[in-house]
Amino acid sequence: MTTQEGYSGKDGAPFGAGLQLQWEAEPASFPMANSDLLARSLAAVWHPCTQMKRHEALPLIPIARGDGVWLVDADGRRYLDAVSSWWVNLFGHGEPRIKAAIKAQLDELEHVMLAGFTHEPVVRLSERLGALSGLGHAFYGSDGASAVEIALKMAAHYWRNVGHPAKHRFVYLEGSYHGETAGALAVTDVPVFRDAYAPLIGQHFVAPSPDPRRALPGETADDVTDRAASRLEHLLARHHGEIAALIVEPLVQGAAGMAMYSPRYLQLARAACDRHQVLLIADEIAVGFGRSGEMFASRGAGVQPDLLCLSKGITGGFLPLACVLCSDKVFEAFYHDDVSRGFLHSHSYTGNPLACAAANAVLDIFESDNVIEANRARAERWDALFGPLRNHAHVTHFRRTGMIWAFDVTDAGAGFAQRYFAAALDQSLLVRPIGNTVYFMPPYTMLDDEIRLLADGALAALDAALASDGQTQDLPLA
Incomplete structure (x- = not known):
């Protein structure tokens, strides 16, 4: 059963519920060049987040x-x-230092499986991300949704390894978006994404968003923060025996209409998680790498998550890469002679050297360009x-x-x-x-x-x- 503890907007509908991109029957002017390419694309490519029939009226842009x-x-x-x-x-686009790093790596090593092998770009990137985040071990995937899947599995498996297998459910915020694979959808609160796949996804707990646009008459943004934190506290107190982790988008909930909230909510949420033995997952796929104003939003808010999900800007937009960083406490729960206690999760392109070279170039730019x-x-x-x-x-x-x-x-x-x-x-x-x-x-x-x-x-x-x-x-x- 999904626990819904939300607030409504002025029209009575929850902010972030059914967020939509609207399409005209006869759109304004769009480029019509290269009609052959457009026709080929419509015949062969299934474009993301798109009702393909709409492209009968809305031309693609080549x-x-x-x-x-x-x-x-x-x-x-x-x-x-x-x-x-x-x-x-x-x-x-085309940033020359990132391109140069990829080209140089291409002459050395394009890919090797990371199970049983390692290479300098992934080691260097992991060391640097650990130093920046304060989290010691990096596990790699290919995109944001895969990072969320990794973090959710890791959190639930952690509690199993330490003797609390009943802690396998999650808390997520109203309006949250964490990706569109099955596990990520289960902690995403956008019905238009979830509803068609409801039979495939797990049921977890929804906590109120601290979005200040939810303020009731006479309330301040601080009041909304306090109310959301209080409801979270109540939820964790009641269900902590079955909750593995709280997952949040720190400071900005992207698909909720760029809902921007106070760092104090993260601080209160971290304290509540600590009181009730619940892990905190920071999904910084959108807000990491300086987008929030700090390298990592949670770190800038003075909060240390147990698991940190990264993707999107990690390679500057050049190549797919995702990363989950975890605390020593989490890592050590998997370190054991028993194979079944290991984190037996993998992707073919985990820690791809070309993508890691691009990510290292991104971190170089952060340093050299301040x-x-x-x-x-x-x-x-x-x-x-x-x-x-x-x-x-x-x-x-x-x-x-x-x-x-x-x-x-x-x-x-x-x-x-x-x-x-x-x-x-x-x-x-x-x-x-x-x-x-x-x-x-x-x-x-x-x-x-x-x-x-x-x-x-x-x-x-x-x-x-x-x-x-x-x-x-x-x-x-x-």
């Missing part, structure tokens, strides 16, 4: 190349990549450029955490997300709203003039989207 913070289509039209190509591209400090200065400058958006009559809850900006649009009407997406493309911008939430997750290397283009174009797209009518059904956005 991208020919990347150029820094720009994507270039087959006609040569350029689009400012304001969402870092699904949140992965930290330093621009990225975290530079981003703080960038964010303050860019805040000012977004002023007209912040002050727009239909904009509410304009907010920022680190290098993520978001705002909600009032009176947006049906089909707003797709109308805005189309209007943004007309402004040469790649922006994918989540429901009525517009957000920016730009590469860190955008120039002030490019951010000015983003701010001006986003404002023009907002006015255009609000002026048009939306009359279609919705599709999910990941």
